[in-house]
Amino acid sequence: MRLLFTVFLLSTCLLLTAQVKPSLPVKTTVQPRVFDGKMILQRCSVAVKTDGITAVTFIELEFYNNRDTEIEGLYRFNLRKGQVVTDFQLELNGQYREGSIEERWKATNAYNTIVGKRIDPALLVKEYDNTYSLRIYPVPAMKSRKVTIALHEVLPIVANEKTYLLPFDNNDVTTAFSFRFEAIIQTAKPFFRSLPGSGAEFTAIPNGFLSTAEMHSVVLNKAVDVVLPLTATQILVTKPAASKFYFALQLHKELSSYYAISPKTVTVFWDASASSAKRDTKKEISFLKQYLLYHQTKTVTVIPFRHKPFDTVVYNINSKTIRQLEQYLTALTYEGATGIGRLNFATVSSTVTFLFSDGYNSFGKRMPTQGNTLLYALHSAPADSVYLKAVAGSGGAVVDLRRLTIDEAIEKTSQAERMLMAVESVNGKTIIESALPVKIDQPILIYGSMHVPTDTLRFYYGNNQLASNVEVIPLSTASTQVSSGIDRLKMLMRYREATTSNDWNDVLDFGLDERVVTQRTAFLVLERVEDYIRFNIAPPKDLEEECRRLNYVKKDTRMQRRAMDKQPTETNLNSVVELYNQRIKNWDASATLLQYKPGAKPVVVGPAPVRNEMQQQIGETSSVQTALQxxxxxxxxxxxxxxxxxxxxGYSSAKKREMTGSVAYVQQRDVFQGYTNIGEVLAGRVAGMQVTGNSGVPGAIPDIRIRGAVSLGASAQPLYVIDGMPVKAETVFQSLNMNDIESITVLKDASATALYGSRAANGAIVIQLKKGKNYTHYYYRYRKYKMSEQEDVEYLQEMKSVALSEKIAMYQALKMEYGQSAAFHVDMAEHLFSCGFNSNALAALMTAMELVPNDFYMHRTAVFILERWKQYSEAEELLTDLLSVHAAELYLYRDLAWVYYQQQKYQQSVDLLYQGINVNFGSDEGRQAGLKAVLLNDMNAMIELHRAKLDLSAINPTLIKALSxxxxxxxxxxxxxxxxxxxxxxxxxxxxxxxxxxxxxxxxxxxxxxxxxxxxxxxxxxxxxxxxxxxxxxxxxxxxxxxxxxxxxxxxxxxxxxxxxxxxxxxxxxxxxxxxxxxxxxxxxxxxxx
Structure with missing residues (x-):
């Protein structure tokens, strides 16, 4: 039996062997990689050390990949405002490698290029606000990777408590969470408001407190939130460096926040612009008189201003001069624009300065030149209080005379807010880095560096020029505690301001210099030295020796980047030259085109013959004739x-007397109070019009039919037009104020369709508003017309009807009805100028600007008119201010260049046009090419006319070709x-x-x-x-x-x-x-x- 079984087994094996075919290589299945894969935070260790002023946090994180394939790990986390990432490390082969701080785009490019090559990179960037992202590649399947992150911050103070907070809001479940918090220079016991896990307490240690914890299976859904109560009134910490000591001194002052003043000299800036006519100037003058008498002020200087200061009057105060002061201010005329930005407080040496204004700045730059004077901004009408507070500065105040009695206002302006104005080293060996002045209502932080072991500091308290008291505080490195984070105080105090700069180069340089993460810089760790060399990345310390052996020194591209930023962006002018060459072809098809070469320089044979633009050679005549009328x-x-x-x-007009019965016209005098909508006004006034109320609900749209129903189911509502612009019926019946209507015109025949197309098949209701009635005493019709034959608007008819001697009085009278319309004042300005009242015309134009403050288009309108009036100095001032605010507005470059030109400032004209041509618009350059071609045409014409007087050494000669x-x-x-x-x-x-x-x-x-x-x-x-x-x-x-x-x-x-x-x-x-x-x-x- 055993033999038979053996024979059977051998037979079966031979048979199976005979049936098996030669096998092919087995193809293994490779799992696809996962990018942006979520990593599990397996272990977390947090160590915090505070010194009463700063906190330094060291975090170690171990991330685990629970997938069966490798991933590119992504982990996002938040930090508290003020916490700054100052270091980053990635574990490689059992050791941590420090991160290199680099330009964010370069670090990201290096990381993305290497990802996928089984080489270890890690990238830590700031995405926005206080949100960060960490990327690691690769994180092998079922394996983990470790990183460390270091944070620095200044401990914030709230209600006599300092707080520390480290957010954890990702709900990660860690297998192990360890925590250590050491608070040195701390006299009162800290406590936790929250902490992942539970059971941690603080225990006393020499000069502070300590809390430690080791926990398992902890859900990270709570912040580490620690309160450090304040008891000490003074904290001094130091940190030794190579040849100096960093120091930080925090003071909790109990001085009163305000102290009494009795000024003997006062300067008054008095706003006499049009909008200030609404102020209660009687109360303001009464306040000023009584303030000066109360303090027995010796001298007051009064500077009235509109779009700029126009007078200066000095009074030595006595019973007679106080009446003269009152008479002077009462007699001022309130007209024109407001130019607070043109005030210069730096020239003021008086003890106190008053600014009487509503703060609605309408002309030129926004902020005035600040000075050292104590400034109070006073107003007695609705005002821009936020702006006035900014003008008054940190030491000044805004006084609302509407809400205060004169006695209360005098009391408020007879005291100054006490501030720490300056800190002085007695031996001059201590450098103060703190920004001053600062208010004393919060603890004061003074920091810097000591170059000797002991020194004495003098603290000067007061307000601007007014010193109230001096305090002396000794410094000694021997008797102070050693800090761990104050060497980064300068960086921490500058971080927010530096990282919100509008200049991306400044943000980038700050991050590189301070070696911190910003929105422009990031930490990067690479594995191979070749990659550091390839991407020009600063190597970590453990690779420095190998880099020296390879003769690798990182190239500092900062100066090159800055230089490129300052150079004209000629590389972007190809599209400009292309359009300009098209002009040349249109001008002369056989003409030579520009052969543009970026960076080309002129060939200088000898010194450029530059002459004074206001001089001419003997016998030379001016080549420029300007005729404006x-x-x-x-x-x-x-x-x-x-x-x-x-x-x-299409859109034309006809006079009232030419209209037929197809048009119904309702004037303002027919629109009286009691009507709530135009349907009620038109009911019964227009033949064939049907007005039916809809539901009787206020704001409901009535059913108005001009020509009858067109067809079943079709809307029979007419088209509504306000000041020439078609609008929805809802705008007319729900948003339009009946008191704003000047006239209503109902179009019933084909003129409505000819004008507005099929939209007006059911007729049109054309509404003219009071503020839009210039040149509108005509009615739309398909025909030609001459504007000169149209009736003037009513106020111009009245102005033209009076004698020259009555023009100003008539303008003042008309202002009572039309004074809130900018167009009215522009029309008045034009008329008054044509009559020879130049100063009054300028005031009217400035008043128009006052009605629409900070309106860019109104400013350009004023420039157009000033240029035509030959008021070049005023136009230049306005354009210079506008260009300082709108540096990318190429229109302003051209406007100002031609204003320069008409004053024979030819060099300035050409230089400004070339500057405008070279403004860098980046990706939007193509959209600006046409306007730059206009500037290039202007510049070439000026060069052609005045080449002998110009220095063209800075201009690319391949751009020069005039099209006469x-x-x-x-x-x-x-x-x-x-x-x-x-x-x-x-x-x-x-x-x-x-x-x-x-x-x-x-x-x-x-x-x-x-x-x-x-x-x-x-x-x-x-x-x-x-x-x-x-x-x-x-x-x-x-x-x-x-x-x-x-x-x-x-x-x-x-x-x-x-x-x-x-x-x-x-x-x-x-x-x-x-x-x-x-x-x-x-x-x-x-x-x-x-």
Whole structure:
């Protein structure tokens, strides 16, 4: 039996062996890698040491990958505001390697390039605010990786307690959590408000307290939150360094926060702008008089200002001069704009300064020049209190005379807030790093470095120039405690300000210099020395010897980066040159194009012949003629008939007397109180109109039918238009104030459809508001019209009807009704200037700016008008301030350059245009190329005319090529709206349009590159003709930028006509055309070339 079984077994084995085929190599299945994989926090160890001022935290984290494939681990965590990541390490081969601080983009690039190659990188970055992310690659399957993170912070103080908080909010379940908290220089026992796990307590140790804990299976869903009660009034800690000691001194002062003052000299800045007319100046003057008498002040200096100071009066106070002061302030006229930013408090030497203003700054830069004077800002009307507080500064105050009696106001301004003004080293060997002055209502922190073991510090308390008391505090390194974190105090105190800088280079340099994580810097750990060399990364200490052996020294690219940042961005000018070359082709198809070479420098044969721009050689005549009105240099811009011919196609107008029964007109006097909506006003006044109430609910939209129902189910509601802009019915019936309406026009026939298309198939209700009624005594109709034949707005009719001697009085009277309209004051300014009242015209223009403070478009309107008035100094001041705030607005570079030019400041003009051409817009460069081409054209014309007077050593010579022309017309809207410039050349019926040059060589160019705006023109548009014919060139714009319901500033077009552009006999003529409520193809000028 046993034999038979053996035979059977052998037979079976032989049979199976015969049936098995030769096997192929087995293909193993590789699990795909996982990126951004969540890591499990397996172990966490936290060690904290505080010294009464700073805290240093050391965290060790072990992450575990519980997957069956390797992952790129990702872990996000939060820190408390003020905590700064100062160190990072990754465990490699059983030892920790320190991280290198690098530019974030470079560290990220290096990390992403290496990931996937089974080489160990780790990256720690700040994502936003206080959120950080940690990435490690690889984390092998079922294995773990370790890192360490170090934090520094200044312990915040709240209600006589210092607090420490380390957030844990990821709900990680750790197998082991260890904790150690050592608080030195701590007299009162700390306690926990929260802690992962439970049971930890503080025990006393020499000079402090200690808490330790070892816990298992802990859920990290609570912060480590420790309270350190304050008892000491003074803490002094030091830390030795190579040749000095870092020190930090924290004081808890019990001085009163305010102390009495009795000023003998006072300076008063008195706001006399238009908005200040609402102030209770009688109460303000009464306060000032009684304040001066109460303190027996000897001298008061009064500086009234509008858009800038316009007078200075000094009074030696006595019973007579106090009345003179009152009379002077009472007699001031309140008009014009507010230019608080033009005040200079640094020139004030008086004990106390008063600023009487509502704080609504409307002209130029925002903040004034600060000084050392104690400043109180007082107002007696609604005011911008936040702005006034910023102007008053940390030591000053805002006084609201509406809420205080005069006695209370005098009491408040007769005391100064006590501050620590300065700290002085007696032997001069202690360097103070703290920013001063500081308030004393919180503990004061003074820090720096001592270069001798002992010193004495003098503390000066007071306010600005007023010192109230001096305190002396000795310093000694022998009797103080050694700190662990105060050597980073300077960095910690600067961190928030430095990392919120608008200059990314500053943020980057701060992070690199201080070796901390910011939004521009990150910690990176690499495994191989080759990768540190490849990506130009600073090596860790354990690789420094190998790097020296390989002769690797990290290149410091900081200076190169800074230098590149300061250099003109010529590498981005290719798109500008491309558009400029297109202009050259249009100008002369056979002309040589620009052969642009970035970085090219001019060939200098000898010294550049630079002359004083205000001087001329003997026998040399000026090549610039400027004519702003009438006729000049062969150019005529006719103001009576042909200049103001306005041809409107589609959106046109007709006078009231030309209208037929198809239009119903309701004026303001017919719209009286008691009506709640326009449906009630129009009911029964318009033939054929049906007005049916809807539900009777306030704000409900009534059913209004002008022509009857069109069809079943179709809406029969008319189109609603406010100041030329179609709006929803809800806007009319739920948002419109009936008292704002000037007139209502109901269009019932085909004119409504011709004007607004199918939207007005059921008619149109056109509402004209009081604030938008300039040039609107006409009604829409499909026809041509001349603006010069239209009736003036009522206030202009009244102004023109009075004698010259009554103009100012009439303006003051009209202000009672129209004074809140910026357009009214602009119109008044234009009229008064035409009558020779230049100063009054300027005041009216400034008042318009006051009504729309900080409105960029209103500022440009003012610039247009000032330039036409030849008020170049005022225009230059305004543009300089605007450019300081809007450094990327290329329009302002061009505006200011031409203002310079018309003052014969040719070098400044060319330099500013070149500066504008080289503003770096980064990825948005293409959208700015068209406007830069305009600036390049202007610059080349100036160079062509004044080359002998200019220093061109800083300008790339491959950009210089002038396009001289008999005639150049430049049109632009103050709001940069689309104009669609069209020119009707003499004797030619067809129009010259963008993209369609004339047979005579005239062409229209736009600011924008058609590749970016799909061929639409916008902003600056120009017409150029190299050889102009005799006759009139009619200028038309296709304008659809009328004012909207919420508009505030008026719409203007500036028209600059250059005759013989870029030639020795060049002349410039500037006109401004008001465009409020204009829609359609409008002929705005007829330029003569005789």
């Amino acid at each position: 009438g006729h000049a240099a062969g150019i005529s811009i006719e103001r009576n008939n042909e200049l103001s011919e306005v041809v409107v196609v 022309a008999d005639l150049l017309i430049v049109a632009e809207d103050n709001e940069r709206s689309r104009l669609n410039l069209q020119i009707n050349e003499p004797g030619v019926q067809s129009m010259v349009l963008y993209g369609h040059p004339s047979k005579n060589g005239g062409f229209v160019a736009t600011e924008k590159n058609s590749a970016y705006v799909y061929g639409s023109a916008s902003g600056i548009e120009t017409y150029t003709i190299k050889t102009a014919s005799k006759g009139k060139y009619k200028v038309t714009v296709n304008y659809y930028a009328g004012r909207s319901y919420n508009s505030t500033s008026p719409s203007y077009i500036r028209l600059c006509v250059f005759r013989n552009f870029g030639k020795p006999d060049q002349s410039i003529q500037v006109e401004t055309i008001a465009m409020d409520n204009q829609y359609g193809e409008i002929e705005i000028a007829a330029v003569g070339n005789d």
